[in-house]
Structures are given as structure tokens and as C-alpha cells.
Amino acid sequence: MAKMGAGHYRQASVQVVNTEMAPGYYGLPVIHGPHWRWSIVFYFVLGGLAGGSAVLAAVAQLVGGYWARPIVRAGRYLAVLAVLPGPLLLIIDLGRPERFHHMLRVLKLRSPMSLGVWGLIGFTATALLNALQQVAEDGLLGRRNPVAHALRCLPTRLLAATSALPAFFLAGYTGVLLGATAVPLWARNALRLGPLFLCSALSSAAAALSLLIGHRPTARRAQHALERVEQVAVLGELILLETLRRSDTVVTRPLREGREGLAYTGARVGSALALVLHSIAKLLPRSPHVWLRMLGSLAALVSAFLLRAAMIFGGRRSAEDPVATIAITRKDTGSPSTAP
Amino acid sequence: MVRNTSALVGTTQARPGAFGFLTDTTLCIGCKACEVACKQWNQLPMDDFGFTGRSYDNTGDLGATTWRHVAFIERVADREGRRPTRLQPFQSNWLMFSDVCKHCVNAGCLEACPTGAIIRTEFDTVVIQQDICNGCGYCVPACPFGVPALSPLDGKAHKCTLCYDRLKDGLEPACSKACPTDAIQFGPVHALLDRAKVRVAELRDQGVDAQLYGDLALGGTGGIGGLNALFILTAPPEVYNLPAQPELPQRRVLPAFLTTALAALALGLATLLTFWRTEKEGAHG
Ligand code: SF4
Ligand code: SF4
Numbered sequence: 001m002a003k004m005g006a007g008h009y010r011q012a013s014v015q016v017v018n019t020e021m022a023p024g025y026y027g028l029p030v031i032h033g034p035h036w037r038w039s040i041v042f043y044f045v046l047g048g049l050a051g052g053s054a055v056l057a058a059v060a061q062l063v064g065g066y067w068a069r070p071i072v073r074a075g076r077y078l079a080v081l082a083v084l085p086g087p088l089l090l091i092i093d094l095g096r097p098e099r100f101h102h103m104l105r106v107l108k109l110r111s112p113m114s115l116g117v118w119g120l121i122g123f124t125a126t127a128l129l130n131a132l133q134q135v136a137e138d139g140l141l142g143r144r145n146p147v148a149h150a151l152r153c154l155p156t157r158l159l160a161a162t163s164a165l166p167a168f169f170l171a172g173y174t175g176v177l178l179g180a181t182a183v184p185l186w187a188r189n190a191l192r193l194g195p196l197f198l199c200s201a202l203s204s205a206a207a208a209l210s211l212l213i214g215h216r217p218t219a220r221r222a223q224h225a226l227e228r229v230e231q232v233a234v235l236g237e238l239i240l241l242e243t244l245r246r247s248d249t250v251v252t253r254p255l256r257e258g259r260e261g262l263a264y265t266g267a268r269v270g271s272a273l274a275l276v277l278h279s280i281a282k283l284l285p286r287s288p289h290v291w292l293r294m295l296g297s298l299a300a301l302v303s304a305f306l307l308r309a310a311m312i313f314g315g316r317r318s319a320e321d322p323v324a325t326i327a328i329t330r331k332d333t334g335s336p337s338t339a340p
Numbered sequence: 341m342v343r344n345t346s347a348l349v350g351t352t353q354a355r356p357g358a359f360g361f362l363t364d365t366t367l368c369i370g371c372k373a374c375e376v377a378c379k380q381w382n383q384l385p386m387d388d389f390g391f392t393g394r395s396y397d398n399t400g401d402l403g404a405t406t407w408r409h410v411a412f413i414e415r416v417a418d419r420e421g422r423r424p425t426r427l428q429p430f431q432s433n434w435l436m437f438s439d440v441c442k443h444c445v446n447a448g449c450l451e452a453c454p455t456g457a458i459i460r461t462e463f464d465t466v467v468i469q470q471d472i473c474n475g476c477g478y479c480v481p482a483c484p485f486g487v488p489a490l491s492p493l494d495g496k497a498h499k500c501t502l503c504y505d506r507l508k509d510g511l512e513p514a515c516s517k518a519c520p521t522d523a524i525q526f527g528p529v530h531a532l533l534d535r536a537k538v539r540v541a542e543l544r545d546q547g548v549d550a551q552l553y554g555d556l557a558l559g560g561t562g563g564i565g566g567l568n569a570l571f572i573l574t575a576p577p578e579v580y581n582l583p584a585q586p587e588l589p590q591r592r593v594l595p596a597f598l599t600t601a602l603a604a605l606a607l608g609l610a611t612l613l614t615f616w617r618t619e620k621e622g623a624h625g
Contacts, residue, residue, distance in 0.1 A: 024579070030485075031481065031484065059612055094495070102455040102456075102474045110593050113452065168601075168608065171604075173597075173600070175596070177478075179596045180590055180593050181589050182482065187589065192599070194599055194603065195602070225618040236607070331561070
């Protein structure tokens with residue numbers, strides 16, 4: 001908005017009136033934004049962490065040898081621990097929490113939220129089974145317990161393989177869910193959000209598992225594998241974060257301004273830091289440089305959190321911006337004429 | 341207003357037997373009888389009692405307790421920044437526009453709803469079943485027109501029902517019944533569409549830059565398949581805070597799942613290879 005001083009007032013032309021007019025209807029939002037807040041941010045982060053951990057545990061189970069046992073164990077436990085608060089976080093977000101089970105009336109293939117509910121249930125079931133087997137293998141149910149025996153007899157590799165698909169789904173569907181709305185920031189990036197959330201899920205899970213396992217000498221190879229995965233995922237995340245930010249300057253404005261912008265920058269810095277710290281730790285002589293690596297993993301975790309926060313709160317800001325909505329809904333003519 | 345999609349002008353994919361509205365903004369006098377009639381019939385509580393300070397529009401927007409909203413748009417200056425010096429053929433220099441749920445032929449809100457609370461009725465209108473909705477709020481950003489909203493009073497989503505209860509009893513909706521100038525007309529969508537085309541042609545003959553909003557070229561675009569609540573506008577849709585060519589958000593579900601699946605495949609393979617390599621390295625060293 002141009003400020004008009006006393007000097008400007010005399011010269012004020014009709015042009016000033018026109019440029020002062022906000023686009024659309026008094027600058028009011030064209031669409032309604034979502035109400036989602038912190039509980040959804042935490043659900044997205046934990047869902048990613050759970051999915052990523054289950055994927056890592058499954059792969060470790062399928063191709064890793066004895067050295068990968070710590071990953072299987074920590075991955076199976078973390079998957080369940082991270083996913084269990086999920087339903088609670090989703091339910092407290094509802095306007096009518098006591099009606100949460102209405103989600104179970106239908107399965108709608110074109111509604112990512114409906115698919116997500118069923119995916120969450122499927123994932124929780126497989127993750128629970130995997131974790132229970134781990135509990136039995138760890139001898140926490142007693143050695144001679146028939147239930148424990150039955151759990152130990154379950155085909156381990158099959159269990160691992162069946163958990164991978166819902167794990168990937170849980171880690172990625174949230175991006176599709178955001179993309180299937182009219183919110184400009186999400187709608188324009190619908191194809192990118194799923195892959196971005198997947199990368200972030202895998203990197204944060206690898207980071208969390210690495211921190212959980214610890215850098216003891218017997219876990220050297222496990223740490224090595226986790227670090228490699230974390231670096232690949234973080235690299236993908238970084239590329240997607242950058243291309244998303246540069247893709248469309250009108251729509252991605254919330255990612256460059258204010259607190260959401262700060263969070264997004266934090267996510268970029270965190271990912272870059274994770275990549276750099278792990279690389280330095282590798283290149284420096286006299287490995288393992290435990291502190292550098294732990295710092296890198298911590299940065300990846302913080303980045304995963306900031307990314308979800310920036311995306312959800314940024315979407316709320318984006319929905320309030322009529323300029324962005326008008327820009328993405330004008331297809332046949334060049335520039336919209338906004339003055340009546 | 342240049343439109344290069346002329347073949348789509350005046351056509352929608354409305355199903356036979358569909359009912360809807362035709363809101364002709366050139367006839368609207370801004371009396372807000374529709375807003376009041378809607379509130380009264382549907383027993384909606386009043387909104388904030390205050391002044392927006394913008395115009396005579398103190399309602400502001402459609403919401404959980406406002407299912408008809410009359411916008412008052414003052415034509416301060418034209419596209420080139422000139423102030424109008426003569427009166428327009430209609431409404432002096434005001435545009436009045438009674439907004440409502442568009443009852444889309446393919447509705448974003450309906451497809452998004454994970455509880456199945458939002459249904460398509462036998463009149464082909466879109467209704468939120470209040471005994472099912474659990475207030476997840478997904479329909480709110482899934483509507484390309486900013487119509488449904490969660491109510492802080494009961495935590496559920498609300499919007500125009502096209503007076504489903506009145507239609508059931510053979511009555512027309514409260515707003516169109518109350519409208520003193522017939523700016524809001526109710527009827528079978530196909531009849532309304534024909535009437536709208538005649539009216540737009542008539543207005544154009546009179547030198548008014550009128551156009552239909554809600555066909556496959558404007559408003560009902562991008563997989564929406566047309567709107568069962570049509571509008572006649574005399575300015576670009578954005579002036580009325582309407583999106584010109586919105587898209588059905590669910591059109592992006594399949595492509596987005598495909599890119600996500602591709603990413604999952606790539607990341608899964610990378611993880612497998614990494615673990616495999618680590619396994620091999622151990623065997624050699
Ligand atoms: S205008 Fe919005 S609320 Fe109304 S039917 Fe279409 S998508 Fe649903
Ligand atoms: S808020 Fe209610 S009507 Fe809207 S999507 Fe959720 S359950 Fe369906």
C-alpha cells in the first residue's frame with residue numbers, strides 16, 4: 001500500500017486509487033484455509049519417522065547380516081512408538097473427536113484422508129506384529145511362554161516385507177493429502193510434496209535410529225549403512241526443497257516471508273548441515289568423529305520437523321492470499337484484470 | 341474478456357434432473373433478503389454484529405453460519421484506472437453479487453470427505469449430513485470456491501444445503517423465494533442454463549459485457565464439470581472473488597500418488613543397495 005503524504009495528496013491521480021485497490025474483493029481470501037495446527041504437524045513428523053523406521057528395519061532384515069540386527073531392533077520399536085500417538089493426535093484435532101470412528105464407515109479412493117486412515121491402520125497392524133516379534137526375540141515375554149514362541153515362529157522376512165508397503169504409504173500420503181486441496185502453495189506443488197515428505201521421512205528415521213543405536217564399536221557397520229541412507233535421502237530432500245522454493249514465486253511466498261519462511265529456511269539449513277557434517281566426518285582423518293555425526297543426525301531431525309511446520313502453516317497463509325489463488329486459477333487469458 | 345474456449349461456453353455436464361440456482365447479478369439490488377431468509381429458515385445464528393468498514397457488506401464472506409452472502413463491489417476505477425463518469429446501465433456503479441455454494445457437478449468437498457458425510461442428493465445437490473460429519477475439516481480447503489467452514493459452535497462443517505428439507509416438500513429454497521427481483525432463480529439446471537444464455541445475449545445486445553459463470557469455460561472448469569448454481573456476471577470473476585478457472589483438487593490425487601510411488605521406489609532401491617553394499621564390504625574386509 002502506497003503511503004500518501006500531504007505533498008502526494010494534491011497530485012493523487014486516479015491511478016493511485018487503482019493501484020491501492022487490493023486484488024479481488026477488498027483483498028479478502030478467495031478460498032477457505034484449513035484449521036490444522038500443531039497436532040497435525042506432530043502427526044506428520046511422527047508418521048514420517050514411523051514409516052521411515054519400518055522401511056529401514058525391513059531392509060535391514062531382508063539384506064543385512066548380523067551387523068544389521070541393531071537397526072532391525074531399534075527400527076521395529078521406533079516404528080511402533082512413533083505411530084501409536086498418531087491416532088490420538090488426529091482425534092484431538094477433530095471438531096467432534098467422539099465421532100472419530102465415522103472415518104471407518106467408508107473407503108474412498110479419491111480422498112487421501114480416507115485412504116490415509118486405512119493406511120494408518122494397516123501400518124499400525126504390521127508395525128505392531130513386527131515389534132511384538134522383536135519383544136519375543138528379546139526375551140521380554142519369557143523364554144518358555146507359548147505366545148512368545150508362536151511370535152518367534154512367524155516368518156520374519158515375510159513380516160518385514162509386508163510392513164514396507166504401508167510404511168512407504170504412511171510416510172508419503174500426507175504430501176498427496178495436502179496437494180489435493182485448493183490451497184495454492186500445496187496445489188501447485190502436489191507432485192513434489194509426496195516425494196519431499198518421503199525423503200524427509202527416511203532421512204529423519206535414519207538419523208533417529210543412528211542416535212538410538214549409539215556409536216559403540218560393535219555398531220560400526222550399522223552406523224555406516226544408516227549414514228549412507230541418511231545422506232542419499234537428505235540430498236533428495238535438499239534438491240526438492242530448493243526446486244520447490246524456486247518453482248513459482250507467487251505461490252511460494254509464504255515460504256520466503258515471516259515465521260513460515262524462517263521455518264522453511266531452517267529446514268533447508270538443517271538438511272544442508274546434515275549433509276555437510278556427515279561428509280566432513282567421513283573425509284576427516286581419524287574417524288569416527290562421533291560428535292560431528294550426532295550433530296548431523298540431530299540437524300536432519302530438526303529439519304524434518306521444521307519442514308512439516310513450514311508446509312502446514314505456510315499453507316494456511318497461502319490460502320489467505322487472494323493473489324496466489326487468482327494466479328493459479330487463471331488459465332485462458334494472460335493477466336487477470338482485477339479492477340472492476 | 342477474451343475466451344479461447346468458446347466451444348465450452350454455455351455447456352455443463354449437469355445430470356438430467358439436477359436442480360440448481362441461477363443468480364443474475366444484474367438484477368440484484370443488494371437488499372440481502374436472501375441472506376436473511378436463509379438464516380431464518382435454516383435457524384443459523386447471527387454473525388459478529390459489527391462493521392467491516394469496507395462497504396455496505398458487513399457480512400464479509402460465506403461461512404458456517406452464512407450460506408448466502410451478498411457482496412457489494414464499488415466500481416471505483418476501471419481497468420485503466422479511470423473513474424467512471426457515467427452511470428452503468430445497471431446498478432449505478434455498484435455490483436451486487438449474492439454468493440452461495442456452487443453445488444458443483446463434481447464437488448471437491450464431497451470427494452475429499454473421509455467420513456462420507458457429504459452426499460449428492462436425489463436433486464443432484466451437495467449436502468453435508470450433520471449426523472455424520474466429525475469435523476475433520478478436509479472439505480474446507482478442498483472446495484475451490486471457499487464455501488464450507490467449520491463452526492466453532494458445534495465443531496462440524498456447514499454450508500448451503502440448497503434447502504434440502506424444503507425441496508423434499510416441493511418448496512423452492514428460502515433465498516430464491518424471498519428474492520424480490522428474481523435475481524435468484526431456482527429450477528432444473530438445464531432450464532436455468534437455457535434461460536441464462538438468453539439473458540446473457542440480451543444483456544450483450546444492450547452493451548453490457550455479461551457472461552455466464554459456471555459453465556465448462558468459466559467457473560466449472562478443470563474437471564468440476566460445471567456448477568449447478570450458475571451466475572451471470574458483468575465483470576471478470578475475480579472482481580466478485582470468484583476463481584476464473586478453478587480445478588477439481590482430486591484430479592491431482594492419482595498423479596501425486598504416482599510421483600510418490602516413484603520416489604518410494606527410488607528410495608527403497610537406494611536403501612537396499614546401501615545395505616547390500618555394506619553387507620558385501622564386511623564380507624571382504
Ligand atoms: S462450491 Fe465448494 S462446497 Fe459447494 S459443492 Fe462445490 S466444492 Fe462443495
Ligand atoms: S469436516 Fe465433516 S463434512 Fe467436512 S470432510 Fe470432514 S467429515 Fe466430511
